[in-house]
Amino acid sequence: MEASQKDFENAMNQVKLLKKDPGNEVKLKLYALYKQATEGPCNMPKPGVFDFINKAKWDAWNALGSLPKETARQNYVDLVSSLSPSSEASSQGEPGVHEKVPESEGIVVTSEDGITKITFNRPTKKNAITFQMYNQIIEALKTASTDNSAITVFTGNGDYYSSGNDLTNFTSAAGGMEEAAKTGAVVLRNFVNSFIDFPKPLIAVVNGPAVGISVTLLGMFDAVYASDKATFHTPFSSLGQTPEACSSYTFPKIMGPAKATEMLIFGKKLTAKEAWAQGLVTEVFPESTFQQEVWTKLKRYAKLPPNAMRISKELIRKSEKEKLYAVNAEECTTLQSKWLTEECINAIMSFVSRKAKL
Numbered sequence: 578m579e580a581s582q583k584d585f586e587n588a589m590n591q592v593k594l595l596k597k598d599p600g601n602e603v604k605l606k607l608y609a610l611y612k613q614a615t616e617g618p619c620n621m622p623k624p625g626v627f628d629f630i631n632k633a634k635w636d637a638w639n640a641l642g643s644l645p646k647e648t649a650r651q652n653y654v655d656l657v658s659s660l661s662p663s664s665e666a667s668s669q670g671e672p673g674v675h676e677k678v679p680e681s682e683g684i685v686v687t688s689e690d691g692i693t694k695i696t697f698n699r700p701t702k703k704n705a706i707t708f709q710m711y712n713q714i715i716e717a718l719k720t721a722s723t724d725n726s727a728i729t730v731f732t733g734n735g736d737y738y739s740s741g742n743d744l745t746n747f748t749s750a751a752g753g754m755e756e757a758a759k760t761g762a763v764v765l766r767n768f769v770n771s772f773i774d775f776p777k778p779l780i781a782v783v784n785g786p787a788v789g790i791s792v793t794l795l796g797m798f799d800a801v802y803a804s805d806k807a808t809f810h811t812p813f814s815s816l817g818q819t820p821e822a823c824s825s826y827t828f829p830k831i832m833g834p835a836k837a838t839e840m841l842i843f844g845k846k847l848t849a850k851e852a853w854a855q856g857l858v859t860e861v862f863p864e865s866t867f868q869q870e871v872w873t874k875l876k877r878y879a880k881l882p883p884n885a886m887r888i889s890k891e892l893i894r895k896s897e898k899e900k901l902y903a904v905n906a907e908e909c910t911t912l913q914s915k916w917l918t919e920e921c922i923n924a925i926m927s928f929v930s931r932k933a934k935l
């Protein structure tokens with residue numbers, strides 16, 4: 578029996594209620610079947626080669642050839658019913674690949690016991706950082722710099738601290754790669770400057786693996802506490818990229834140029850113990866007691882006189898500020914051009930198309 582228009586509409590609603598992200602491949606199939614069922618064979622001009630997302634969507638739709646609308650509708654309904662529905666989650670927008678992270682999902686900010694906590698909250702994407710999240714963090718830091726809290730803490734929800742920059746930031750940008758690289762450089766520069774300027778003690782609670790910018794940023798933190806299951810990985814060369822977040826300056830200073838080279842140029846992944854031995858991490862805790870030990874310690878620190886802490890931080894960091902602004906600017910300019918190189922585009926495309934993982 579063929580699926581009715583009502584079945585089709587129900588299936589579209591069910592897609593919005595899926596508990597688990599079905600992954601890009603399924604989302605592309607859903608998109609293609611939806612378009613075929615509602616508009617017939619692909620009728621859009623083929624997008625440019627750097628317009629990755631629209632090109633993938635076009636390819637998926639075009640591959641359905643002259644499949645009749647009714648069959649596409651039935652296949653859409655069948656595909657949706659093979660995915661597990663749930664009433665717990667909802668998302669907005671057109672079915673398929675247009676689904677976006679809801680505004681509140683990426684970053685969660687709470688304030689309690691004198692501590693402002695900023696949590697990377699995209700556990701299904703290993704807390705990869707979207708453009709939207711960079712901007713949310715800039716705002717959160719602005720608020721935290723004048724709120725009642727004494728200290729500010731970053732941590733991650735789920736098994737990862739963060740897998741770094743969301744590699745689809747560039748492939749999904751509307752205006753193509755050049756526009757995305759320009760936007761990326763501006764966002765990155767403002768983002769890192771907001772860490773350089775942050776006046777209160779800034780602490781990282783590294784609950785699991787950290788990749789890319791979530792590692793390099795640690796050079797801007799005043800203390801870094803890590804679970805023994807955390808790892809620290811900056812695979813910039815294999816991504817055709819270069820260091821950011823002032824790490825080209827802070828890492829050699831923290832660990833010496835030879836060790837910084839192993840991390841930032843050769844992409845050596847450090848265990849928590851190794852990161853501690855190199856001075857990037859303040860203290861490592863066994864995973865079983867990590868949360869309890871760290872938060873007990875932080876609650877104690879947050880009771881210390883806030884003005885004294887702020888002024889001490891200023892004394893420690895003040896002489897570096899101008900240098901850090903300059904390093905940040907240069908790293909961003911360098912990255913803006915690196916993001917447009919074949920090395921980088923190929924690396925990102927091979928991640929997006931799932932051919933390569935770290």
Ligand SMILES: CCCC/C=C/CC(=O)SCCNC(=O)CCNC(=O)[C@H](O)C(C)(C)COP(=O)(O)OP(=O)(O)OC[C@H]1O[C@@H](n2cnc3c(N)ncnc32)[C@H](O)[C@@H]1OP(=O)(O)O
Binds near residue numbers: 743791816
């Ligand atoms: C504008 C400012 C720019 C600043 C620049 C910063 C530079 C960097 O941060 S470079 C570092 C970029 N990060 C990476 O290269 C990590 C890429 N991710 C991976 O290699 C792997 O996902 C992983 C080793 C982190 C985890 O592998 P695992 O097998 O355990 O899980 P997956 O199935 O791969 O991941 C689950 C889910 O999450 C998505 N995802 C993970 N990391 C990212 C990411 N960085 N960007 C986008 N998406 C990411 C992954 O695609 C999976 O999604 P689906 O379930 O939809 O397939």
